[in-house]
Amino acid sequence: MSKPRIMLGGVEVVALAGAALETLEPAGGSVLTRMSDGALVKQQHWNKLQGSISGDGWLPPGLDGLDYSQPLELRSTKIQSINGAGLVYELPGLPRPDYPATGLAQVGRIWVSTDCEVVDGVATLAALPGAVAYRVCWLPVFMVFCERPSETQNDLANTHAWSISWLEA
Known part of the structure; x- marks a missing residue:
């Protein structure tokens, strides 16, 4: 994209x-x-x-x-982002409808992509083995x-x- x-x-x-x-x-x-x-x-x-x-x-x-x-x-x-240890985050604003929010997981010292789904302003990330932190990134409207x-x-x-x-x- x-x-x-x-x-x-x-x-x-x-x-x-x-x-x-x-x-x-x-x-x-x-x-x-x-x-x-x-x-x-x-x-x-x-x-x-x-x-x-x-x-x-x-x-x-x-x-x-x-x-x-x-x-x-x-x-x-x-880009706006929320970082934490959990898998579910309430976004403080609306993401662009033409560019989906993305999920990242910190595994060791590396950030890798993980699935992210946003429904009604709530982002849910897919868990990854060994991940110590997660981040949702989106472009706001x-x-x-x-x-x-x-x-x-x-x-x-x-x-x-x-x-x-x-x-x-």
């Missing part, structure tokens, strides 16, 4: 628009509060992500026709708000640079 491309609002960003650089980070929803006895308490209200995507290639990303006033589906290529990409064009090098910042809806 070939490596998937980033898709925003159903539009695939082609390889000639440049290899994408993606970041994911928490978007807030929690606050640290100091109690009267000095104890520090984390209050969690919600958990969302934000991120950015940028590229530099021979073509612009081709995203100018999207309706940025509405949430858009972002199919990311930034988000519903996001963003603005049109900022773009630059370098006529001398005949390249187009672009970037998008997004917030999970």
Whole structure:
């Protein structure tokens, strides 16, 4: 299976628009509060992500026709993963429907593939003899708000640079 491309609002960003650089980070929803006895308490209200995507290639990303006033589906290529000793993991987000989640098992010092099935956001891995740890890897899908990409064009090098910042809806 070939490596998937980033898709925003159903539009695939082609390889000639440049290899994408993606970041994911928490978007807030929690606050640290100091109690009267000095104890520090984390209050969690919600958990969302934000991120950015940028590229530099021979073509612009081709995203100018999207309706940025509405949430858009972002199919990311930034691998997310969960690691542990168990075989069942609840994924914190949705995996891309066009690229299945994969399972890995650590046998000795080597990570080897193992079967992975995701049903209703729960990944189940196949046990391997001698495995000491397991990992589920997936490419996420988000519903996001963003603005049109900022773009630059370098006529001398005949390249187009672009970037998008997004917030999970």
